[in-house]
Amino acid sequence: MSRLDSFIRRLEAQRACLDLAAHLVRELDGDVLELGLGNGRTYDHLRQLFPDRKIYVCERRVAAHPDCVPPAELLLLGDMRDTLQTARDLLGGRVALAHLDPATGDVAASRALAAQVAPLIVPLLRPGGVLVSEPAIAWRGLSPMALPEGLTSGRYNLYRCVSCRS
Amino acid sequence: MSRLDSFIRRLEAQRACLDLAAHLVRELDGDVLELGLGNGRTYDHLRQLFPDRKIYVCERRVAAHPDCVPPAELLLLGDMRDTLQTARDLLGGRVALAHLDPATGDVAASRALAAQVAPLIVPLLRPGGVLVSEPAIAWRGLSPMALPEGLTSGRYNLYRCVSCRS
Numbered sequence: 001m002s003r004l005d006s007f008i009r010r011l012e013a014q015r016a017c018l019d020l021a022a023h024l025v026r027e028l029d030g031d032v033l034e035l036g037l038g039n040g041r042t043y044d045h046l047r048q049l050f051p052d053r054k055i056y057v058c059e060r061r062v063a064a065h066p067d068c069v070p071p072a073e074l075l076l077l078g079d080m081r082d083t084l085q086t087a088r089d090l091l092g093g094r095v096a097l098a099h100l101d102p103a104t105g106d107v108a109a110s111r112a113l114a115a116q117v118a119p120l121i122v123p124l125l126r127p128g129g130v131l132v133s134e135p136a137i138a139w140r141g142l143s144p145m146a147l148p149e150g151l152t153s154g155r156y157n158l159y160r161c162v163s164c165r166s
Numbered sequence: 167m168s169r170l171d172s173f174i175r176r177l178e179a180q181r182a183c184l185d186l187a188a189h190l191v192r193e194l195d196g197d198v199l200e201l202g203l204g205n206g207r208t209y210d211h212l213r214q215l216f217p218d219r220k221i222y223v224c225e226r227r228v229a230a231h232p233d234c235v236p237p238a239e240l241l242l243l244g245d246m247r248d249t250l251q252t253a254r255d256l257l258g259g260r261v262a263l264a265h266l267d268p269a270t271g272d273v274a275a276s277r278a279l280a281a282q283v284a285p286l287i288v289p290l291l292r293p294g295g296v297l298v299s300e301p302a303i304a305w306r307g308l309s310p311m312a313l314p315e316g317l318t319s320g321r322y323n324l325y326r327c328v329s330c331r332s
Contacts, residue, residue, distance in 0.1 A: 002211035003206065003231070005181070008178060015170055039271075040169065041168070044168045
């Protein structure tokens, strides 16, 4: 399997998980939180899945396609390890779906970041909210969920917030 | 269709075209030419398709994944509008498959570059060689070929070199 193959497989897994997560939270009010904007492709997908919800976006420095830049009032600009702390007043317990995919290209670095931010994300989730994440996350209150059909375990990850007010 | 959807579709089209092109040149001796290395994903795919051929790579400045950096002797470093000129002695009429995908993110810029480099690529191709290109290219000696099944016309492009010594 080439890097092109595995990249395509990863994007397909990401999309399938986001689509399933959107279905899972369809009856749960709340905002959406995109952790990392990048070029804005996933943000654009979230916009289409959630045309009527606020989508907050954490990003250090916006470098997305001009069509995919979030409105300023929904941008949490800076290192997400800081901005997620300060977002707690704004978003605590209000997020129905969060998506974390640092995609640093460095597996160890992505995992380390995920471990740092998981405790900051979880208090923002509504009970019953869903976290979609590329690095696997082990954190109290998050319960792993079945992946979309056809996806091998661990390729992407879905968690349900079962007890999030830590 | 979101930008994520269209990106996945584009990568799938790219891979399908490269796979078909590899099949089409299986009985044609010659080198492979990758025009633009980027992160090296497509180069890695070409390596797997052509384990026994030399794969020359044009790149301005190597910034690929460390596993996907070509051997120095096969790297044509610099602006491809220059390096393709000087590569003519080395590669003229010897390339069985070339792949051009500037992927600048700017459609007009990619098309302009393709128009500039097409006259430099074509003399490098063997008669019967195949050019796989994301911007469509109109140039004498290049004959458009049918795409892999399922791909809409124009999503990616395949050309056979029918008279390449311009």
